[in-house]
Amino acid sequence: MSMQALLGPRSIAVIGASDNKARIGGVPVDLLKRARFERLYPVNPKNETIQGLKAYPDIESVPEKVDLVIIALSADATLPMLERCHALGIPSALVYASGYAETNEPEGNARQDALMAFARSSGMRIAGPNCMGNANFTDAIFTSFGQSFQPGEPAGHTALLTQSGNMCATVFRMARRAGVTFSHVINTGNEACVDFSDYLDYLAADSATQAAVCYIEELRDGAKFLAVAARFRAAGKMLAVYKVGASEKGAEATRSHTAALAGDSAAYDAAFARAGVVRAGELSGLADLAYLHTLGDKIGGSNCAVLSISGAAGAILADALALGGGDVPTLPPHVQQGLSAQIPGHSMVSNPVDLTGNIVNSNDFLSECIRLASEPDDIDVVLLYLPGNFLTQALDQVEKAAAASSKAFIVIDTFAMADRERLAAHGIGYFDDFDRCARAICAYGAWKKNDEIPMPPGAPSAAWPEIAADRMALSETESKDALVAFGVPVVHDAVVQTADEVRAVASKIGFPLVAKLVSPDVAHKTEHGLIRLGLKNEAETLEAFETIMAKAASMNVRIEGVTLEPNLSGGVEILAGATHDPVFGWMLTVGLGGIWTELMKDACNALLPIDAAGAEAMLRSLKGFKLLDGYRGAPKADVKAAAQAIAALGDAVMAGGERLREVEINPLLVMPEGQGAVAVDALVLLNAKTGTEEKELA
Amino acid sequence: MSMQALLGPRSIAVIGASDNKARIGGVPVDLLKRARFERLYPVNPKNETIQGLKAYPDIESVPEKVDLVIIALSADATLPMLERCHALGIPSALVYASGYAETNEPEGNARQDALMAFARSSGMRIAGPNCMGNANFTDAIFTSFGQSFQPGEPAGHTALLTQSGNMCATVFRMARRAGVTFSHVINTGNEACVDFSDYLDYLAADSATQAAVCYIEELRDGAKFLAVAARFRAAGKMLAVYKVGASEKGAEATRSHTAALAGDSAAYDAAFARAGVVRAGELSGLADLAYLHTLGDKIGGSNCAVLSISGAAGAILADALALGGGDVPTLPPHVQQGLSAQIPGHSMVSNPVDLTGNIVNSNDFLSECIRLASEPDDIDVVLLYLPGNFLTQALDQVEKAAAASSKAFIVIDTFAMADRERLAAHGIGYFDDFDRCARAICAYGAWKKNDEIPMPPGAPSAAWPEIAADRMALSETESKDALVAFGVPVVHDAVVQTADEVRAVASKIGFPLVAKLVSPDVAHKTEHGLIRLGLKNEAETLEAFETIMAKAASMNVRIEGVTLEPNLSGGVEILAGATHDPVFGWMLTVGLGGIWTELMKDACNALLPIDAAGAEAMLRSLKGFKLLDGYRGAPKADVKAAAQAIAALGDAVMAGGERLREVEINPLLVMPEGQGAVAVDALVLLNAKTGTEEKELA
Missing domain, CATH: 3.30.470.20 (ATP-grasp fold, B domain)
Incomplete structure (x- = not known):
């Protein structure tokens, strides 16, 4: 409910509103005005009007209890203002100010602690601090002081969430260039009170949002993220992540930058695999994955039929797909025969298919080749290399073939001359780079094919023993005994000191056995005959025990007993x-x-x-x-x-x-x-x- | 000399010239006319004029012995025409026609064999067949039927060589977009008579060419390539290669496409490493490497000082550089202190350096930070993340700092708003993508730092023994004996049958020794006492020999002798x-x-x-x-x-x-x-x- 007030407010007050459209307190007023957001209340005691709107001297004068306050004040002034807003019953706030934990200074940390304590006690939803604000394109609500998200941009079904304002703008631009449209763009800032998963939780239920692409430096609460990722998965929504910090230097830079908990990079890998998150290996991959997801449900995996007017391009794509974990399955013999009948000469038809430059000479040639290559069940994607004028000439045939097929169609034009909008209108994907295309198909296709690892029931099958409060480790024997209770098979061993103990223990361990002297004084037990292997029964074991004890006694060393353990071989x-x-x-x-x-x-x-x-x-x-x-x-x-x-x-x-x-x-x-x-x-x-x-x- | 006629002809005849500027025989006439190439002779018996030039009915009518004929005829008509040209003393030809070995058909293979035989016997330099032709920007000579290379493009110092016409145009466009200018663009086609290394050999000596970027599917003559790569290296010229076929599918597609010899992908890797070739992992990397090389000699390696207005971008770049084999060295304490004094708050200054958004507030702040971070000896490149308006505001300071520094400067603007030409004029590099930038710096920097593996002198230290003609393998003993002659230490072993032989052999092998019965009839020699370890001297060895022989005799098995070999332990x-x-x-x-x-x-x-x-x-x-x-x-x-x-x-x-x-x-x-x-x-x-x-x- 209160995430709704934060991300889809019906009324907004901007505290610290500026008449200057370029200033931090002026940008959201300008954007919201231009978006024709009606219940907008600039608050500034120094102005009568702000950007042509009536200005209010204080939040108490605002004539309604707004859903959201945007606080464009200094860090010091922010908390007192939040207290006043809360007193008025305002449910949510967005804090632009920096000067909190991101400074890595005691003063900033204390400010953030105070903010968090207030949020907990008040129940107010406080976004940020140190955040750039958001854009809700579905409802045309702009709460950002950044200029990257403008009213009038078309609304769409992709949400963008980032832990960095700059990366937010960067990915947004890249994806918009590819034609991706957005439902929400969210910059999470310090996440002092509302964290990454809170936003994802909202988006998992948001009907306008079909996918979320995320730039992540660090998550604080792994369990919460896994739970919300499962909700995305259950809803059939894509959750794609670029996670920085894969290298030591990158991780170090991230930690310093966010002051967040340092999770292990391997743990993120494991978590994303468990949660069915699509990984982007590069930042640009987020834009490419968002774009692929807009092509709809046709992409069922990453097995491609590659058709190319250039043998070289076919080979490059086969390489890139294979190295990315995708495949270029060999086409069945009858399909190859059909293609050979279409393509003059002895061109490669097994996949990749070398169409040769012949497509310029025939009208139905290409659509027939596409029809043939797209038919096999193990083909998920028809990938066409048609650069520049080749694509222009072939577009009618490609559209015809795509319309007649249940498979996804993606065109690559390295000359970057394609009519992107016309292709989009026909549901045909388009890339101008071999490797970005192949990487995106491989990552997206793997996600589509991925079956979740089933979780076992949560109830433990046993309990741990009492452990004394001062213990920092268990002995090998204690460790094994604890694990045995849960069903881990262990090598039982035991130290025996008498023949009676040998009889009691040997049958429990099972034969064949190994017997070894336990003594701090003997280094080379084998050479002194103090280890006996392959004891097949109780009698042999008893004999070995007596022999070892006697030998040790004759050597005049300390004797702690004899260890009995199974004599394992192989394995x-x-x-x-x-x-x-x-x-x-x-x-x-x-x-x-x-x-x-x-x-x-x-x-x-x-x-x-x-x-x-x-x-x-x-x-x-x-x-x-x-x-x-x-x-x-x-x-x-x-x-x-x-x-x-x-x-x-x-x-x-x-x-x-x-x-x-x-x-x-x-x-x-x-x-x-x-x-x-x-x-x-x-x-x-x-x-x-x-x-x-x-x-x-x- | 005759490569000069092919790549830098002073006079050209186009046989099969067309009046239609869009046709294969018309494009080169049009391009050469527009390039004001004067000694140009269209040959076509059907026309009086071709594109406004006097047309000649046959090559014999052309009033001079041209340096180069471009043959725009069918495959069948090509060889007879080449014979006529050779009879006139014309030294070089360029053959557009396809229908040769690339068809993988007997007819095409036979045509190519005939062409090669003619080239060998005549000494004529024949480029192609199945090639698109070339562009010599240095001298404004255009011999291509492709439209990608136009007169009026500025000439530069990079050569582009490809084994695919389409990839030639693709890389050319990508590199031109980055501002790279070219000396030569060469499409090698089937390389029946003039091969890839022949072109490289010409370019290694070409004063206009400072770098060559190459798309390679297969090389035919590895030794020739290695020799010419060494010439490039000796001249300080960069030789960068994208080699397709790293995956099985890619290699298969390539082989089918070029019908060339199938070299092992690992052998290419080894050869490129040996030859000091820069590897591009993606096709776009060729354009990026060509671009980096134009920045001149300042890039000494891939150790970067990363300065960024965004902590996120710093972390992303640190990751990308580390994963690519580059480094982001920790800055020395005094540099970090200097940076801390400049940057407000407790920002990250160890490298990557988080400049924060503060650069908009101060004039000299940025140039001082750059000066500090660029100073350490182990910094090769100053890498700045300044997106959009940040770069616009900071450009003066960046230029000032770059001018005062001996280090290479590269700017990244993911908003792609940078004034590329202004940056280029100041020798400052520019990328709009993190990962392409990092990959290029890592590959280029590694090349700059690479010391060639020294080649040992070629004369062999010994000779192989006579080997009978019917042998397909040597025995273990023969193999070892052969290798010993070259200085390979081997475990000598020998089968002995008499005590005298034991005496003769044991000292040669050295002690301790192992003695083993040689018999086809005994499986478990240890258990029968037929193996004796740790024989320390001749006496022990003799005793063991006699014991083993006696034991074997008592077992009534076939005895071939006893093997003596050194008793090795450890290792x-x-x-x-x-x-x-x-x-x-x-x-x-x-x-x-x-x-x-x-x-x-x-x-x-x-x-x-x-x-x-x-x-x-x-x-x-x-x-x-x-x-x-x-x-x-x-x-x-x-x-x-x-x-x-x-x-x-x-x-x-x-x-x-x-x-x-x-x-x-x-x-x-x-x-x-x-x-x-x-x-x-x-x-x-x-x-x-x-x-x-x-x-x-x-």
């Missing part, structure tokens, strides 16, 4: 660990062995919770997955069991809550198929326990 | 192999172990020859290099010895010539520092020996 080592991201919470990392993950960066991340199917998908996405899949004649590893163990780890981590700092199984030994997977070692690191966290661990 | 396994690329010749591949290279693609390629320094650089470029560098407390491996062994392998391969098909050492065991590296296994595959190759192997 592939993987690791699975969970770390806590400040923005998105628990993130699971899965990789192959230590070296593989550490040196080769062959690891995969996903947000928790995750089920076994999700865990298996993670394993299969590793470059080194072949090592689990019967590499060089080795038996296939028990991937299902490994996935179940990883999902159980995730379950345990989610149940552990805030007391946990990090949980790792390394290695998780994945045995041959049918033989399971076991955690050989496990580590649980803890956060210091504070009074408020008492409830976290049962 | 890291790498592989080094050479394969022969049809275009670029011998390519060396170096990687870590089998799995690393096979699954992780962690391998590095380079063209041969290579010296030890080059081989070491390859090893150091591997992601897994840390395994050789004392990973997790292991001793550092003898990288120098490994590099020497690899260089020796390269030496052997180069000396082996065409008889060799593939040579691989796998594994090359790299021992701890000071202990060398040895080839444990080696494999030499051979090509069938033909009569003409008799000379290849001594």
